[in-house]
Amino acid sequence: MTHINPPVQSLKSLIIASAFALLLAVIILLSAVLPAEYGIDPTGMGKMMGLSALSAPTKDGNKALAITCPVLPPQTINQAAGSTETIQKETLPQWQDSVKIIVPAGEGLEYKFHLVKGATLDYSWTTDGAKLYFDFHGEPKGDKTGFFKSFKESTDNQSNGTLTAPFEGSHGWYWENKTRSPVAIILNTKGSYRILGLL
Amino acid sequence: MTPTTQRPAWLISVPLFLLLLSLSPSVFAHGVDANTERFLLANQGLAIGPFLYIGAKHMVTGYDHLLFLIGVIFFLFRTRDVLTYVSLFTLGHSLTLLFGVLNNVAVNPFLIDAIIGLSIVYKGFDNLGGFRRLFGFQPNTKIAVMVFGLFHGFGLATKLQDFSLPQAALWKNLLAFNVGVELGQFVALLFILIALDFWRRHESFYRFSAATNTLLMTGGLILFGYQITGYLING
CATH class of the missing domain: 2.60.120.680 (GOLD domain)
Structure with missing residues (x-):
């Protein structure tokens, strides 16, 4: 057999998977991505890890730098x-x-x-x-x-x-x-x- | 069980060689790095080679494209299926890239990148069998891949227009860029296929397929949140 249909997960594991994905995404966004990219730091994690220093005030400011x-x-x-x-x-x-x-x-x-x-x-x-x-x-x-x-x-x-x-x-x-x-x-x-x- | 096809050795050595050649310390989504930006701003006229390269590099280093490709071919076991789906994605990508730049259609890049993030979430969910479980039917995967290809192309078109490319030889440069995108996609695909092919021979592929697609959804959601926040702040 060379072709396998993707397994269909049960409703329970679907909900768990989706909830887990959402939760993990939100945690990573709030603690790392947003502080580092935009200087938005609702949890204080960005400051603690020094990530906030990475973010320039605006994207446009960065872009103009080269021009x-x-x-x-x-x-x-x-x-x-x-x-x-x-x-x-x-x-x-x-x-x-x-x-x-x-x-x-x-x-x-x-x-x-x-x-x-x-x-x-x-x-x-x-x-x-x-x-x-x-x-x-x-x-x-x-x-x-x-x-x-x-x-x-x-x-x-x-x-x-x-x-x-x-x-x-x-x-x-x-x-x-x-x-x-x-x-x-x-x-x-x-x-x-x-x-x-x-x- | 799994197909135990023997891949010729060059299938492994060529991409490894290319990886070493193109190993770059920075990875960008739809962004263009400083060197490329400088080139695009200074370039006046026909430049097939550079545009080929920029296109290929964009594809090889664009993690959003790569995540989507992983999702698309995750459960594609036959080479013919892989080719069909990737061609559809390419067709969509090329259409909007050429149309977008030639007609000066600019879409907000944050929104486009957010949609691309959602395309990854969609594919992860689809791979979990989510649509069949929840709605009792499978949305046509070929059409979905094609439609998301259209969005991926718009993202690129918008980015390229920021540089007000010279009108002289524009379509030739674009064509070179597009061919580069396909070359890059081919190389990226080889890597993904080799890795998946290897993994599929092991029991863990089946045991962790749900976890992998959950992580794919996570990645897509992070990209979505990142881009939407960008849109709200700068858009």
Whole structure:
């Protein structure tokens, strides 16, 4: 015999099977899928297992990432190589934005802003003590050759000034921490820009 | 009892080889991964090879398609039956994919994926004999497979349209994509068939068939809940 008809289950086992499938699906959805995918966490399990960190605010935000350069959601920033912590604007009235960036030991990272041509960026940053190698530079929008223009390159524990963008594109710092412990940077900025964040 | 047909060795080695080639760390339902997205956005014109590959990859890595296929062929023991059902699924899939993209028919992808989740639940329930037990008759399984094939195709059409594909050589690219989908389906099917064929030789296949189809229903329900929530939030 090469063909077997599927067995027909009894009503009782049908109900048990369906109820079990539904129950298991609901449990997995509530405890894992929804927290991880959408940040919906009715049971608190997602937070307990750290799944909530996986979810970006919206799907559209994720999609736009590959096409334009939107603001990185806070969760993503915390996930990146370093970690940042936005400080309330109200406490620092003279600046528009203030961000704390942690550069891990022995690593480098970039923090960028999008500026149109002629836009200005006032900045001031200080580390918690250690000196970092940094390169303040800009990359023209749409350039794929890897070209960048350096505005300031040095090793220091602070820097401040004003940049008037020579072209439209992403402008910001590359910091490299050559020490054996993480270094925190407080970066204050003001001007007409869009934050691209950690790259 | 079970058929003890001898499958030639290449039936096993070819898919294993392909699996190694295509082993990718990420699996997507109807989504398109970042590399593919970049390619689709940048591509202007005829690109048979890439579209073939994207189509095949979509099928091999799309867990919703795979679960549905497992459900469909779970109780199909004859090669001829497998071919018939898979061809019907393919026909449905291809029709809506071509029609959808060429006529710019866009359906909300969350809803489509939710329906695909339900198609898995349906098939699991059907395999438990649920329709015969509850309603005393078996809905025509061939028509059901064909109809769900139509939905699976719409899901794909909607996804591809997000990339506003260039009109030049559109239908050729689509055709390449579609052929890729069939190739991918063929490869995926080989894996499933080999695994099922092996399992059917053991008593446990019959003992656990109800449990397996219950889990299939669970998987479908999870996909359904996932997509419906997505629809409510973002749709």
